[in-house]
Amino acid sequence: MTARRVLIWRHxxxxxxxxxxxxxxxxVPLDETGVQQALQAAPYLAAEEPDAIVSSDLQRAFRTAEALAALTGLPISVDPRLRExxxxxxxxxxxxxxxxxWPAEYAEWKxxxxxxxxxxxxxAEVVARMRDALADALGAVDGTLVVVCHGGAARRAVQALTGWSDEVAAQLAALGNCRWTELRLSSTRGWxxxxxxxxxxxGAASNDEPSTAADAEPAADDELIKASERG
Structure with missing residues (x-):
């Protein structure tokens, strides 16, 4: 068995x-807005007719996955390798x-x-564990797999499937909360x-606030400015 489509859903x-x-x-648990985001986004993902759901074991991802499981009746497989x-x-x-x-180190990160x-x-460590987790999940399902994880981990999941370099992966914008990425498997070009x-x-899941866009990557300067303006 192998999935032909993957939807990578951030919590x-x-x-x-x-x-x-x-x-x-x-x-860290979902806040009230996060719960509403999951409930509002889940019907859109359910309409994609997923065949399996796999989630990070951290509660913000698992609780998000539960919103989709409630609509589809699918069980949730839990894999700690999908952590942030x-x-x-x-x-x-x-x-x-x-x-x-950490001024010098923070400047490097920026x-x-x-x-x-x-x-x-x-x-490379994150890419490796995401690759292993995805390989196991993909090998257990035909059709469409939903992977519920985290902002930084989602980027590395895309990188693991496509084989992109760090430089190419860095050009992929961070996922907003409860938004997702779709990849499809081509018989000639891979993922x-x-x-x-x-x-x-x-609604809550429209998620147009840039300050919510990154779990484990530096926010852009304009994102930090907007966040500070909102207090």
């Missing part, structure tokens, strides 16, 4: 997303706190580099990107 919003704090592998990038001592900190406490900080996973940042256009 709903958390309080740390709204506050611009690095979550990494901290098990581990950010060690940076987890729980805001961008302002990172800039103050440039798209991975700082040499113990506890922060390297991109190809068909859609990105898909989701409802109205």
């Amino acid at each position: 709903g919003r958390t309080e740390w997303n709204a506050a611009g704090r690095i979550q990494g592998q901290t098990d 990038t581990g950010f060690g001592p940076w987890q729980g900190l805001s961008h302002a706190e990172l800039a103050e406490r 440039r798209g580099e991975t700082p040499e900080v113990p506890g922060i996973e390297r991109p 190809r990107l068909h859609a990105h940042n898909v989701g409802p256009l109205t």
Whole structure:
């Protein structure tokens, strides 16, 4: 068996997303908005007629997956390898706190580099575990697979399937909360990107606030400015 289509769905919003704090592998729950985002986005994904659902074990992803499972009747397979990038001592900190406490390393991160900080996973490590998790999930289903995970992990999942370099993957915009990426398997070209940042256009899941767009990657300067303007 092999899936011919993969929908990579990022979890709903958390309080740390709204506050611009690095979550990494901290098990932060969905906030009220995140719950509503999952409930509003789930019918759109259910309409894609998925054949299987696999989720990160972190509760913000699993609770998002439950909204889809409730509509489809599908079981949720749980795989810890789908967790977000581990950010060690940076987890729980805001961008302002990172800039103050780790100025040189934070500047590296803003440039798209991975700082040499113990506890922060390297991109290749995340790609490797996502590749293994996806291979197992894809081998167990025919048709369409929904993968429920995290912002940074979603980027690495796309990279794992397509074989893109870090430089190419960096050009893929971060998924907003409860939005998804679609890839399809070509018999001649392998996995190809068909859609990105898909989701409802109205309601809580419309998700047009850039401050919610990144779990484990640096927000752009204009995103941080907009976040600070909202208080």
